[in-house]
Every structure is written in C-alpha cells, then in structure tokens.
Amino acid sequence: METKHSHFRxxxxxxxxxxxxxxxxxxxxxxxxxxxDYMVVYEGICDPNSKSCFISCEDDDCTKGHYYSRVEKxxxxxxxxxxKDITDCRAASACIPGDHKCSITYCETGVDGNNCxxxxxxxxxxxxxxx
Amino acid sequence: MICNLFPEPTYFFFSSAVxxxxxxxxxxxxxxxxxxxxxxxxxxxxxxxNRLLFLISIFFSLWTLSxxxxxxxxxxxxxxxxxxxxxxxxxxISIFCIYFIYVxxxxxxxxxxxxxxxxxxxxxLLILAPTTLNLSGFNLTxxxxxxxxxxxxxxxxxxxxxxxxxxILVLLIKAxxxxxxxxxxxxxxxxxxxxxxxxSFFGMEFIATYLARIGIFPDSQLELYGxxxxxxxxxxxxxxxxxxxxxxxxxxxxQALVWGLAALVxxxxxxxxxxxxxxxxxxxxLTSIILGQYLxxxxxxxxxxxxxxxxxxxxxxxxxxxxxxxxxxxxHKVKGSFTRTKFLFAGILDGxxxxxxxxxxxxxxxxxxxxxxxxxxxxxxxxxxNLQNGVIKYDMQxxxxxxxxxxxxxxxxxxxxxxGLKIETKINNDTYNIKGDTFWLKEVINNLLENSIKxxxxxxxxxxxxxxxxxxxxxxxxxxxxxxKEDKEHxxxxxxxxxxxxxxxxxxxxxxxxxxxxxxxxxxxxxxxxSEGADKGSTFFxxxxxx
Numbered sequence: 062m063e064t065k066h067s068h069f070r071x072x073x074x075x076x077x078x079x080x081x082x083x084x085x086x087x088x089x090x091x092x093x094x095x096x097x098d099y100m101v102v103y104e105g106i107c108d109p110n111s112k113s114c115f116i117s118c119e120d121d122d123c124t125k126g127h128y129y130s131r132v133e134k135x136x137x138x139x140x141x142x143x144x145k146d147i148t149d150c151r152a153a154s155a156c157i158p159g160d161h162k163c164s165i166t167y168c169e170t171g172v173d174g175n176n177c178x179x180x181x182x183x184x185x186x187x188x189x190x191x192x
Numbered sequence: 193m194i195c196n197l198f199p200e201p202t203y204f205f206f207s208s209a210v211x212x213x214x215x216x217x218x219x220x221x222x223x224x225x226x227x228x229x230x231x232x233x234x235x236x237x238x239x240x241x242n243r244l245l246f247l248i249s250i251f252f253s254l255w256t257l258s259x260x261x262x263x264x265x266x267x268x269x270x271x272x273x274x275x276x277x278x279x280x281x282x283x284x285i286s287i288f289c290i291y292f293i294y295v296x297x298x299x300x301x302x303x304x305x306x307x308x309x310x311x312x313x314x315x316x317l318l319i320l321a322p323t324t325l326n327l328s329g330f331n332l333t334x335x336x337x338x339x340x341x342x343x344x345x346x347x348x349x350x351x352x353x354x355x356x357x358x359x360i361l362v363l364l365i366k367a368x369x370x371x372x373x374x375x376x377x378x379x380x381x382x383x384x385x386x387x388x389x390x391x392s393f394f395g396m397e398f399i400a401t402y403l404a405r406i407g408i409f410p411d412s413q414l415e416l417y418g419x420x421x422x423x424x425x426x427x428x429x430x431x432x433x434x435x436x437x438x439x440x441x442x443x444x445x446x447q448a449l450v451w452g453l454a455a456l457v458x459x460x461x462x463x464x465x466x467x468x469x470x471x472x473x474x475x476x477x478l479t480s481i482i483l484g485q486y487l488x489x490x491x492x493x494x495x496x497x498x499x500x501x502x503x504x505x506x507x508x509x510x511x512x513x514x515x516x517x518x519x520x521x522x523x524h525k526v527k528g529s530f531t532r533t534k535f536l537f538a539g540i541l542d543g544x545x546x547x548x549x550x551x552x553x554x555x556x557x558x559x560x561x562x563x564x565x566x567x568x569x570x571x572x573x574x575x576x577x578n579l580q581n582g583v584i585k586y587d588m589q590x591x592x593x594x595x596x597x598x599x600x601x602x603x604x605x606x607x608x609x610x611x612g613l614k615i616e617t618k619i620n621n622d623t624y625n626i627k628g629d630t631f632w633l634k635e636v637i638n639n640l641l642e643n644s645i646k647x648x649x650x651x652x653x654x655x656x657x658x659x660x661x662x663x664x665x666x667x668x669x670x671x672x673x674x675x676x677k678e679d680k681e682h683x684x685x686x687x688x689x690x691x692x693x694x695x696x697x698x699x700x701x702x703x704x705x706x707x708x709x710x711x712x713x714x715x716x717x718x719x720x721x722x723s724e725g726a727d728k729g730s731t732f733f734x735x736x737x738x739x
Contacts, residue, residue: 070304074291077311081318085280088322093273100329101193101268102339133329136193136268145267146194147332
C-alpha cells in the first residue's frame with residue numbers, strides 16, 4: 062500500500078492532469094462538434110426601405126456597399142434551417158418560431174459610430190428578438 | 193457552419209489566402225522544437241528534464257496547430273472547438289516551463305506540494321474550458337470568436353504566462369547566487385533562453401490581441417512574431433547540450449544546425465507561389481539535406497574516433513595499473529625468495545648448519561653473490577615502478593653535491609680497481625650546493641658509475657664536476673664499449689637496453705638508466721649520453737640546478 066501511495070504522490074501530475082485534460086477535451090468536443098452548443102453571429106439580409114440597416118462599405122469613399130442586420134442565432138437551429146452554408150438561406154436572416162435563441166439587431170444611429178441607412182418603417186432601430 | 197471568408201483549406205490549415213508569415217513563423221519553430229526535443233527525449237527517456245522539454249514542445253506544437261486552424265479553417269465547429277483550448281495550452285506551457293526550470297536548477301523532481309499548487313493553478317482553465325465562461329459563440333462574418341471570449345478567463349490564461357516569467361526569474365536569481373561558476377554559465381544561458389521564449393510568446397500574444405481589439409491593427413497578425421521565441425529557446429538548449437553536455441545528450445552542433453536550416457528552407461514551400469521559386473527552393477532544400485548529411489557523417493566519424501581514443505586511453509590506464517600491481521606482486525615475491533635463500537647461504541657460510549667443505553663454501557659464496565645481485569635487480573624494478581607512480585616522495589634538502597660525488601667515487605673505486613680499471617675525478621674548485629633528495633641523487637651517481645664499470649673492459653673512468661652559471665654538470669666518461677646510434681635512441685627508456693648489452697652484462701635489466709632519468713627530471717634536471725660509436729667509449733651527463 063505504501064509503495065502504491067508513494068507512486069501516486071510521485072506521479073500526481075500525471076494521474077490528475079492527464080484525466081482532466083482528456084475530460085476537458087472530450088467535453089469541448091461534445092459541446093462544439095457534436096451538440097454545436099454555441100451562438101453564431103453573422104450579417105443577415107436587411108431591407109433599407111423598411112429597416113435601419115448597417116451599411117458595409119467596400120471602399121474608402123463608400124461608393125459600393127451592402128445593407129445588413131446583425132443576426133445572432135443558436136447554431137443547432139441554424140443548422141436545422143439552413144444546413145452548413147447560410148449564404149443563400151433566407152431563414153438565416155429571420156427569427157423563426159421554434160428558434161431556441163435568436164436576435165436580430167438593426168442599426169442605431171449614433172451608437173458606436175454606426176453607419177445606418179435611412180428607413181421608412183416604424184420599426185426603425187428596433188430589435189426583433191425570440192429568446 | 194461555414195464562413196465564406198476564405199476558400200476551403202487543404203488538410204485543415206493549408207491555404208493561400210492567409211499571410212505567408214503565418215506559416216513562416218509557425219512551421220519552422222514547431223519543426224525545430226519538435227525535432228530537437230524529441231531527439232533529447234529519445235536519448236534520455238528516463239530523465240525528467242528531457243521529458244519536460246519534450247512535453248513543452250508538444251504543448252507549443254499544439255498551440256501553433258490550433259493557431260493555424262483558427263486562421264485558415266472555415267468550419268465554425270472545428271474552429272471554436274480548437275479555440276476553446278487556447279487559454280488552457282497557454283497555461284500548460286507556463287506551468288510546465290516553471291516545472292522544467294525547477295528540475296534544471298535543482299536536478300530533482302519537485303515536491304508534491306508544488307505539484308498540487310500547479311494543478312490548482314491549472315484547474316480553472318481545465319474546468320471552464322468547455323463552458324460558456326470560456327467561449328459562448330462564433331462570428332461567422334469575421335470567422336473568429338474574439339467577441340465571445342469571456343475576458344476574465346482569457347486574462348487568467350495570460351496571467352499564468354506573466355506569473356511564469358516572474359517565478360522563473362526569481363528561481364534563476366536564487367540559484368545563480370549559490371551556483372558553482374560552471375553552472376552559473378548554464379543558468380545564464382537557460383534563463384535567457386526560456387525568459388526570451390516566454391516573453392516573446394506571451395508578450396506578443398497579449399500586445400497583438402490588445403492592439404487588434406482597440407483597432408490599431410486589423411487583426412492579431414503581430415502575435416506570429418512571438419513564435420520566433422521558441423527558435424531562440426531551442427538555440428540556447430542546443431548550446432547547453434553542445435557546450436555543457438546538458439540533458440545527457442551528445443548532440444552534434446552540426447546536426448542541430450543542418451536540421452534547423454533544412455526546417456527553415458523547407459517551411460518556405462508553404463507560401464511560395466511561383467513555380468520557378470518552388471523548383472529553386474526544392475533544389476536548395478535537397479542540397480542542404482544531402483550536404484548536411486555528409487557533414488554530419490564526417491563530424492560524427494571524427495567524434496566517434498575521439499571517443500574511441502578516449503576509451504582506449506582509459507583501457508590503457510587500467511592496463512598500466514594492473515601491470516604495476518603485478519610488478520609489485522612478482523617483485524615482492526621474488527625478493528622474498530632471494531632474501532630467504534640469502535639467509536640460507538649466509539647460514540651455511542657462518543657454520544650455522546655445521547662444518548662445510550671448501551667446495552660447498554665456494555658454491556655458497558657464489559649463491560650469496562647471485563642472491564644479492566637478484567635483490568638489487570628487484571629493487572631497481574620496484575624503484576622504477578614507485579618513481580613512475582609518484583609513490584616516492586623526495587625529501588628535498590640543501591647539500592654539497594661535490595662531497596656526495598667524491599664519497600660515491602670512493603665507494604666504487606675498490607670494485608673498479610678489482611676489475612683493472614682506474615677512476616679519476618676532475619672537479620673544478622667551486623661550490624656545488626644543490627637542493628635535492630640525497631638518497632636518490634646518490635643512486636644517480638651510483639648507477640652511472642656502475643654502468644661505466646660494467647661496460648668498460650679496460651682503461652679509465654673519469655668523473656668530472658663543473659659549474660656553469662646556475663647549473664651543475666656531472667659527467668662520467670669511460671673508455672668502454674661505447675654506444676651505437678641505434679642503441680642511443682632507447683638508452684633512457686623503460687627496459688631499454690643496447691643490442692649487445694646482455695652479452696657484456698648478463699644482469700642488464702634496462703631499468704638503471706631509466707631510473708636515473710626519472711630521478712634527475714624530478715629534480716628539474718636533464719640527463720644525456722654522448723659517444724662516438726661502438727668501442728669508442730661514452731660519456732654520461734647529468735645537469736642539475738643549483739640552489
């Protein structure tokens with residue numbers, strides 16, 4: 062017993078750290094790779110006629126650009142709705158009933174120096190949420 | 193989820209859309225670290241220090257691999273999974289660097305208490321890494337997770353790096369103050385190497401992330417320069433191995449140099465775009481490997497030969513020691529036998545065993561003479577062995593060398609005249625005070641005189657003494673058999689005898705003149721002989737410093 066005890070004391074780093082590292086690795090793998098348990102933020106489609114959209118400039122003079130809203134969704138929901146690639150997925154730009162966590166942020170002039178489009182809608186500067 | 197920032201990379205992290213520096217900074221550093229530490233580990237797998245160095249290199253490689261994936265991969269699941277380990281790997285590198293320095297400085301494993309402290313420090317990173325307190329989300333637009341890192345967690349990982357830098361510095365100073373001079377140099381080298389590594393690694397990572405966050409730089413590309421710290425660390429490790437044989441590894445400096453060079457040249461393949469450059473780099477890569485291998489082989493051969501010589505030298509020393517003890521054993525046994533028979537012959541001669549006939553008396557006298565000759569020979573051999581080993585301690589005192597010479601000549605005169613030889617002395621009127629061992633210097637004069645008497649059939653032996661500046665020159669000149677050119681070469685060597693010396697002197701051992709040489713040299717003098725050739729006589733000279 063004494064030998065076993067001293068062997069454990071001598072290799073305490075190995076016996077405690079190694080299982081902990083393996084457990085951490087497994088837990089991370091399960092969370093991110095299997096369950097995809099994380100939020101995803103991306104640029105959603107935004108209609109400047111009805112919403113105040115963020116403007117993304119492609120050059121310094123802002124002659125070319127596109128409008129977008131900031132969408133935050135729970136990754137598993139997005140996978141279910143759009144698959145791996147959300148490029149042409151309209152569902153990605155809206156919060157759908159059944160989404161576990163979802164929020165769409167529109168542009169708010171004066172906040173963090175945002176460059177916003179002029180919108181006609183009453184919903185201007187509002188967040189659509191479904192959390 | 194796919195981010196459409198880059199095209200899909202090959203083999204997880206090979207992409208042409210990322211800065212070339214990414215590969216150039218990470219791949220050579222990782223390859224050099226892994227190669228060197230694996231070599232060290234392989235050569236001394238049971239040594240804790242070697243294991244720790246290899247472990248640190250593995251953690252570093254995991255870091256570079258994770259960084260490459262985070263920069264180039266486009267799959268959010270995979271990136272965020274890899275991203276979740278960043279702080280943990282930083283923590284592991286910090287803690288294991290401290291552990292490594294402890295073992296390096298004190299050549300021993302650390303206490304259980306310290307190990308528990310290390311586990312405690314790493315525990316928050318291990319427990320929280322897979323949780324939302326580390327990472328909560330991913331930005332598909334930028335293809336990163338910076339916005340979703342929990343700052344306290346991130347800061348904790350980095351603070352372990354700062355802790356390691358300070359902790360190691362304190363340990364180094366503490367050990368340096370009490371270390372022996374040679375180990376002080378090792379501490380300075382190791383300390384500089386590891387501190388530079390940690391500082392560039394953590395410092396750059398922190399500065400780059402901070403500058404990217406506050407918007408001074410568009411991304412954290414600056415942190416890539418921190419990777420070169422590992423190369424610097426490995427250079428210091430190589431110097432320690434080559435100069436101080438640290439890690440118990442015989443690493444050829446050439447080997448480290450060649451592989452380091454090959455790794456640097458080889459890493460350029462990852463960002464070369466033009467075919468011509470690719471071919472040229474390929475040629476350079478192959479040439480460096482082929483020529484390097486040739487160089488390593490040559491140096492290795494030279495080192496093997498040196499090691500073989502060193503081993504042979506050890507074997508030779510062992511053989512000499514064994515031979516010496518054998519000489520002592522044999523000579524003592526032989527001397528014992530001679531002494532016993534000497535007393536038997538002496539007993540016969542003095543009538544202890546009753547009356548004897550004249551014939552028995554004659555034979556007993558002969559026997560006694562042979563015994564005395566045998567004892568003298570054994571003493572001579574024993575003296576040589578003792579003089580060679582330094583067993584004999586000279587009792588140095590001031591005395592008159594002239595007086596000693598005259599006294600010895602007088603002692604030998606009877607024997608010489610019995611053989612029909614004449615001895616004369618030529619001594620200039622001067623003072624001949626020297627500092628030396630009277631017993632052994634008398635042996636020198638004795639040996640030279642006996643030698644001349646033995647090898648001179650008829651004629652004259654002249655013993656001269658003169659003083660030149662601060663030196664005394666003793667010469668013993670005879671009209672004897674002389675010395676041939678061939679014999680002269682091994683005259684004062686161990687067991688060295690003239691070609692025909694045994695014909696003239698059957699008791700010749702070849703140790704007499706060698707003894708003279710050992711004694712004279714121990715008195716900071718020199719001895720030599722001159723002769724015009726066979727049958728032309730010879731002169732032996734001894735030069736000794738005066739007081």
